[in-house]
Amino acid sequence: MKIKKGVPLIDQHDKNFMYGGKFGGNFIPETLKKPIDDLTKLFSKLRNNKNFLKERDFYFKNYVGAPTPFIKLENLTNHLGGAQIYAKVVSEANGGAHKIYNATVHCLIAKKAGKKFIVGDTGAGYAGKMLSMAARKFGLKCKIFMGAKDIKRQRPNVEAMKKNGAKIVPVTTGSQTLVDAVSECMRYWVSNCDTTHMCVGSTVGPNIFIKICAWSTAQISRELILQVKEEFGKIPKKLKLINCVGGGSSAMGFWNEFMNTDAEFIGVEAGGPAKSKLHAAPLTNNSKIGILHGAAQYVVQDKEGQIGSTESISAGLDYPGISPLHCFLKDTKRAKYTSASDEAALKAYQLVSKLENISPSLEPSHAFAEAIRIAPKLNNSEILIVDSCGDSLKDKDIIIRKLGSYSR
Amino acid sequence: MKSKISAVFKKCKEEKRPALITYTVAGDNSKNNSLKILNSISKHADICELGFVHNCPIADGSQIQNSSYRALRNGINLVDTFDIVKKFKKNSPEKPLILMGYYNLIYQMGENLFLKNCKNSKVDGLIIVDLPWPENKKFAKKCKKKSISFIQLLSPTTTKNRVKKIINDSHDMIYYISMLSTTGGKLKVSPKKILQNYNKIKRVNPNKNLVIGFGITDKTINSLKSANGVVVGSMLCKSITYSLKMGQNPVTKLDKVVYNLKNKIL
Numbered sequence: 104m105k106i107k108k109g110v111p112l113i114d115q116h117d118k119n120f121m122y123g124g125k126f127g128g129n130f131i132p133e134t135l136k137k138p139i140d141d142l143t144k145l146f147s148k149l150r151n152n153k154n155f156l157k158e159r160d161f162y163f164k165n166y167v168g169a170p171t172p173f174i175k176l177e178n179l180t181n182h183l184g185g186a187q188i189y190a191k192v193v194s195e196a197n198g199g200a201h202k203i204y205n206a207t208v209h210c211l212i213a214k215k216a217g218k219k220f221i222v223g224d225t226g227a228g229y230a231g232k233m234l235s236m237a238a239r240k241f242g243l244k245c246k247i248f249m250g251a252k253d254i255k256r257q258r259p260n261v262e263a264m265k266k267n268g269a270k271i272v273p274v275t276t277g278s279q280t281l282v283d284a285v286s287e288c289m290r291y292w293v294s295n296c297d298t299t300h301m302c303v304g305s306t307v308g309p310n311i312f313i314k315i316c317a318w319s320t321a322q323i324s325r326e327l328i329l330q331v332k333e334e335f336g337k338i339p340k341k342l343k344l345i346n347c348v349g350g351g352s353s354a355m356g357f358w359n360e361f362m363n364t365d366a367e368f369i370g371v372e373a374g375g376p377a378k379s380k381l382h383a384a385p386l387t388n389n390s391k392i393g394i395l396h397g398a399a400q401y402v403v404q405d406k407e408g409q410i411g412s413t414e415s416i417s418a419g420l421d422y423p424g425i426s427p428l429h430c431f432l433k434d435t436k437r438a439k440y441t442s443a444s445d446e447a448a449l450k451a452y453q454l455v456s457k458l459e460n461i462s463p464s465l466e467p468s469h470a471f472a473e474a475i476r477i478a479p480k481l482n483n484s485e486i487l488i489v490d491s492c493g494d495s496l497k498d499k500d501i502i503i504r505k506l507g508s509y510s511r
Numbered sequence: 512m513k514s515k516i517s518a519v520f521k522k523c524k525e526e527k528r529p530a531l532i533t534y535t536v537a538g539d540n541s542k543n544n545s546l547k548i549l550n551s552i553s554k555h556a557d558i559c560e561l562g563f564v565h566n567c568p569i570a571d572g573s574q575i576q577n578s579s580y581r582a583l584r585n586g587i588n589l590v591d592t593f594d595i596v597k598k599f600k601k602n603s604p605e606k607p608l609i610l611m612g613y614y615n616l617i618y619q620m621g622e623n624l625f626l627k628n629c630k631n632s633k634v635d636g637l638i639i640v641d642l643p644w645p646e647n648k649k650f651a652k653k654c655k656k657k658s659i660s661f662i663q664l665l666s667p668t669t670t671k672n673r674v675k676k677i678i679n680d681s682h683d684m685i686y687y688i689s690m691l692s693t694t695g696g697k698l699k700v701s702p703k704k705i706l707q708n709y710n711k712i713k714r715v716n717p718n719k720n721l722v723i724g725f726g727i728t729d730k731t732i733n734s735l736k737s738a739n740g741v742v743v744g745s746m747l748c749k750s751i752t753y754s755l756k757m758g759q760n761p762v763t764k765l766d767k768v769v770y771n772l773k774n775k776i777l
Contacts, residue, residue, distance in 0.1 A: 119646060128646065129643070129646070130614055130641040130642060130646070131569075131641055131643060132569070132570040132640055132641060132643070132664070132666075133643050133644075133664040133665065133666045133668075133669060133688065134570075134666040134667075134668050134688060134691055135668075136643055136666075136668065136669065136673070137668040137669065137670060137673075138668065276573075276576060276580075277566065277567075277580075282567065286567055286568070286569050289569045290569060290570070290571075290572070290693045293569075293570060293691065293692065293693050294691055294692045294693060294696060295691065296668065296691060297668075297691060391619070392618075393615050393618065393619065394613070394614050394615040394618055394641065395567060395615070396567070396569065397569070397641065399618075404615075404619070406619065407588055407589060407616060407619060407620075408565070408615040408616040408618065408619035408620075409565065409566045409583070410566055410567045
């Protein structure tokens, strides 16, 4: 299995939409074949259409707010000694996280497809919040599917969705988290695909949703590669790009433009509570390949193929599967994957928000945990860049409960 | 040799009625009861579909989900499911049994071992919800080799050209999904409209046995009886849920429900 140079990663699949012959594909009910086919054709037209690209760039600049800042974390670097630590503060994007890129592009596509309704899933609530924001901006009626457990633990984002006029559908089946929200959203789309556009909140699901999402979040690395060249004059030799991975949308966006450089990619999965056997880290823990939400991927499951329970303090990473693109990057050894525990993520949040003027949510705090772990072991010619892809405000309740206080 | 599925359709055509096809979930509401239910409803049903359970069923509505979760709580697995089939077929060797479920369980067991188990327990056909054409071509061929019917699905969104190709690759039975819905949705399209679509597909190859499913209950089954077959599933799962809630015996309850369904299409 090999990554081809000069071909976008999202296009490196075979005729069955499988990456490396093993990951992805379209394992979907017959009813969705045509809507997915239509969307695939529309997107391949749009991504080559100059006017559409202009439109995308216009909204990324004026609505999302491009570029998001690239900053050196001087205090953290000095505190740890060793590698120099930088952050790409994607949480400065409109709405507070990278989910705005995918949401904006999906709304633009829905408009082109002549759809008036848009539905989406959400875990941490950022995908839902951004979709509801963008839907309002573009005049689409919006429904968000969210696990009942997540509705409780990510209250601020739920409030935001309501304010944006979205209807939130609580999902009470199964684990009541992201995995069931995605299932329920797909079920809704099966029943309403003639009038409704579906946005999958991460680089998961049937192939076209993986493509649209990764194509959208790629904006992060399009900005970053310029910012890095400006800061260092070139792309530094010893560069590590560290990103949390749940479904994997922010990491794909953070790494995409660096695919053919020497930059090392480190993906950090959710290890769950230190004392628990449960986790949401299929790559780190060598889960087997299975089919989840229409795609073959490494997935937490039992021997028979029932999807396994996961546990993480971070709702956004609390997903048993992982993007087929990350499976492909793992098996081609282009990226390395590890995990951080709930406790390590909380500690990282605490340290970063104390020393620096940023406040990462619990998802990127997993990435910071890995940076904090390895930085002291490296010398100061090494550059670590962490994607601070979400803002902590949504985690206020959890942080107060775990750490006693929360301040911004 | 003609398959048992084909034989049933032939017989029903002679009797000028559609085949009644039931769907229940293996392990619902217990391993024993799901076998007892099969044994009892198969007196009235022409073909029995049995769901093998997956906990992430993206095409199933709430009724079948309830049944699936109930079965999983009872610890149902594939070994038990094949065991139920084996015992059922011992009791009713001529009654076709179709297993229905999601691909991941087959993928984990391995296609060949799964089919070997199907063969050993005398499964007659398979419906795999999330393995559409053309992705299912290879697996469908393997099924045919083992004389197991791979049942292709068609839906209102399937394009004309695609319908032709799928029918070309189909075996003894084709399943037409009545409307854009998960299983058990309220019938939001009129039976007349469903039959219009049905007849369009039927004209592509009148010799193929085409059945209609999704959203069919005792209220609507009569108006669809010109089809080669009608599938009732969610209504049966709902009846099990109801009987448990009312403290009734789900086996006798389902026997009655299926008996009534049969009378509506005679």
